[in-house]
Amino acid sequence: MGRLLPLCLGLGIAVFGAIPGETSDPSRAGKWARWIEAAGIDPATAIDPFATSPDMVSWVEDVLRPHAGEDDLDRVIAIQQALFDGSFGFNYEADLTLTAEEAFEERRGNCMSFTVMFVSLARTAGIEAFLMTVMRAPDVDRHGDLVVVNRHVVAAMMGDPGTVAVFDFYLRDDGPRIQQLVIDDVKATAMYHTNLGGDAIREGRLDDALEHLRIATTLAPGWAPGWINLGVVRNRMGEREGAIDAYRKALEADPLDSSALTNLAAIYRDQGMDTEAETALRAAAHQTTNPFTLIALADVEMMHGDLRAARRWLNKARRWYPDEPEVYGALSRLASRRGNLDGAARYQDRATKLEESAADTQHD
Numbered sequence: 001m002g003r004l005l006p007l008c009l010g011l012g013i014a015v016f017g018a019i020p021g022e023t024s025d026p027s028r029a030g031k032w033a034r035w036i037e038a039a040g041i042d043p044a045t046a047i048d049p050f051a052t053s054p055d056m057v058s059w060v061e062d063v064l065r066p067h068a069g070e071d072d073l074d075r076v077i078a079i080q081q082a083l084f085d086g087s088f089g090f091n092y093e094a095d096l097t098l099t100a101e102e103a104f105e106e107r108r109g110n111c112m113s114f115t116v117m118f119v120s121l122a123r124t125a126g127i128e129a130f131l132m133t134v135m136r137a138p139d140v141d142r143h144g145d146l147v148v149v150n151r152h153v154v155a156a157m158m159g160d161p162g163t164v165a166v167f168d169f170y171l172r173d174d175g176p177r178i179q180q181l182v183i184d185d186v187k188a189t190a191m192y193h194t195n196l197g198g199d200a201i202r203e204g205r206l207d208d209a210l211e212h213l214r215i216a217t218t219l220a221p222g223w224a225p226g227w228i229n230l231g232v233v234r235n236r237m238g239e240r241e242g243a244i245d246a247y248r249k250a251l252e253a254d255p256l257d258s259s260a261l262t263n264l265a266a267i268y269r270d271q272g273m274d275t276e277a278e279t280a281l282r283a284a285a286h287q288t289t290n291p292f293t294l295i296a297l298a299d300v301e302m303m304h305g306d307l308r309a310a311r312r313w314l315n316k317a318r319r320w321y322p323d324e325p326e327v328y329g330a331l332s333r334l335a336s337r338r339g340n341l342d343g344a345a346r347y348q349d350r351a352t353k354l355e356e357s358a359a360d361t362q363h364d
Helices: 028-038 054-067 072-083 100-106 111-124 185-202 206-219 224-236 240-253 258-270 274-287 291-304 307-320 325-337 341-363
Strands: 002-004 129-133 139-143 146-158 163-168 171-176 181-183
Touching: 028 185, 054 072, 054 100, 054 111, 072 111, 072 146, 072 163, 100 111, 111 129, 111 146, 111 185, 181 185, 185 206, 185 224, 206 224, 224 240, 224 258, 240 258, 258 274, 258 291, 274 291, 291 307, 291 325, 307 325, 325 341
Parallel strands: 002 146
Antiparallel strands: 129 146, 129 181, 139 146, 146 163, 163 171
16 A cells, blocks of 8 residues: 655645745746756756636736725635636546646646646736645545545735735635745645646556656655655555655655655565564554554554554544544454454444445545
């Protein structure tokens, strides 16, 4: 199993490179190319997620015409409202990462696509919008043998002194800047290629994934998610040492990253290094709410006969993800180990119903 980190997404990041206040300059595309080249990537091989089109400029002009003379915050709110008043018709697709221009033209994409589109629309009006991370527990999904950890980014602009106005789809909220971290356009480009790499991994296009993640890790070498996804690719290509090296680079960037630790644990287990695998898995479980990591450690505890410890990990998993079928499957296994066959049957029945409900939702 690989633990993949697509981005809609983001982890705590310090500002570097591009200054948010520069992004509304008409020559931004040239600046972006210089920033990317300075970071070690040929701009011709990278994708600028914030590129705009004349249609986007025209749309913003129409939206803001009644708001002439208003301040930047009111004009950004007007753009936000126009996107959600029902006439724009954006379709959310979790696995579709598009540029701002593509998302605008196709009216679809994931939240990374929507957010860069929103930022780009604001910038066409000369408003200094940018991406930010927020402190929030990630969503976790399973796609076959991949566990996908969805982290979140939002759009933002400077508000009153010491605060930023944060736009999270149709929500807006103000908060102290210390609790959110600005993402410059170089890091945003790395995030975008990390998403494309994740999409390619899910589709089995490993060579494409490798190229996207090479770009991501070169642009943002101190950022863990790019290295984690690169490790997933290397492992799927049978390059175990390359995968281990990528996960270790992720841990150099973030020593407590649970996804890097969990993926390392899987490789150690495959190599028969059970002690090392268990150590990495325990470290990961202490840092995460990811139910699949917690289930894995609970299974280790059951194997060792420590059923009380297994119960603690599964209680944590159920507290954070009460509708995850695999949590109840694990609780069923634990109940069986305790000799509680009625309880095992109830948990398994709950798991089955949740699986059926999820399948019905997907078909809808």
